[in-house]
Amino acid sequence: xxxxxxxxxxxxxxxxxxxxxxxxxxxxxxxxxxxxxxxxxxxxxxxxxxxxxxxxxxxxxxxxxxxxxxxxxxxxxxxxxxxxxxxxxxxxxxxxxxxxxxxxxxxxxxxxxxxxxxxxxxxxxxxxxxxxxxxxxxxxxxxxxxxxxxxxxxxxxxxxxxxxxxxxxxxxxxxxxxxxxxxxxxxxxxxxx
Numbered sequence: 001x002x003x004x005x006x007x008x009x010x011x012x013x014x015x016x017x018x019x020x021x022x023x024x025x026x027x028x029x030x031x032x033x034x035x036x037x038x039x040x041x042x043x044x045x046x047x048x049x050x051x052x053x054x055x056x057x058x059x060x061x062x063x064x065x066x067x068x069x070x071x072x073x074x075x076x077x078x079x080x081x082x083x084x085x086x087x088x089x090x091x092x093x094x095x096x097x098x099x100x101x102x103x104x105x106x107x108x109x110x111x112x113x114x115x116x117x118x119x120x121x122x123x124x125x126x127x128x129x130x131x132x133x134x135x136x137x138x139x140x141x142x143x144x145x146x147x148x149x150x151x152x153x154x155x156x157x158x159x160x161x162x163x164x165x166x167x168x169x170x171x172x173x174x175x176x177x178x179x180x181x182x183x184x185x186x187x188x189x190x191x192x193x
Contacts, residue, residue, distance in 0.1 A: 029064055033117050035128035036067035038170050043072040045081045050128060052170050066120050070154045071133045074109035075102070082106075084132050084150065086143040093132060093153060103153075106133065110154040114161055122165065124179075127155050129169040136169045 036043045040051035055065065071079070080095045082102060093103045110133065117125075127134040135152040136159075151159065158167065168179050 030062065030123040031066055031120055032059065032063045033066045033068055033120070033122045033125045035126065035131070035134045035170070036069040036072065037128055038126060039065060039067050041067055041069070043069045043077050045071070045075075045077070045079045047078040050170075052173070054173055054176070055126060055170070063123075066117065066122060068113045068117060068154075069133075070106060070110040070113045071131075073113065074106045082132050084139060084141050084153070086141055091141070091153070106153055110157055113154065114157050117158075118161065122162070124166045124168075125158055125162065126173070127152070127158075127167065127169050129171045136167055138169060138171070 034055060035050075037048075037050045038052045038055055040049050040056060042049045044050065059065065071082070075082075080097050082093050082095055085092050085094045091103075092101050093106045094100070095102055127136045129135055129138045130140075131152050132139050133152045133154045135150075136155045137151055138149055139152050140147050141150040155167075166179060168175070173179065
């Protein structure tokens with residue numbers, strides 16, 4: 001079948017990507033950790049989900065999808081929305097309504113999720129954008145009189161722990177081909193004849 005490393009990727013549009021997925025044959029079935037709300041699980045603070053059809057309908061054909069949600073573990077669903085607030089050069093998780101500091105509770109559950117994903121030997125992670133737990137550079141960080149974008153608490157832990165695996169937010173899945181190229185470095189795949 002040739003050298004899997006020698007595959008040349010061609011630019012493809014979103015409409016033909018589903019067909020492209022079907023032409024892939026992976027050496028080993030990958031394990032991709034995914035924010036649970038993107039898989040259709042109703043674990044968001046408001047009791048809803050953010051199901052992503054590409055992940056559920058297409059990516060699931062080539063990978064085992066492993067859900068995670070440290071916020072749901074820490075606070076259950078539904079729950080008060082939370083934000084990341086920088087206080088004295090440290091990041092804190094603060095409830096938006098009661099203004100309680102929930103940092104320790106969320107960090108404890110995030111560490112448990114991290115250990116679980118380590119045991120799963122995951123190949124990649126797909127995070128929910130804008131989440132104070134799971135965002136990969138897109139959540140608001142409140143710092144006195146300014147707001148800037150940064151990583152969620154759990155995403156930050158994952159970046160430190162899983163330095164050699166591809167990570168992406170669902171909003172960046174329009175860069176699907178790039179994501180699959182990164183997966184290729186972890187798990188060789190080749191086109192079917």
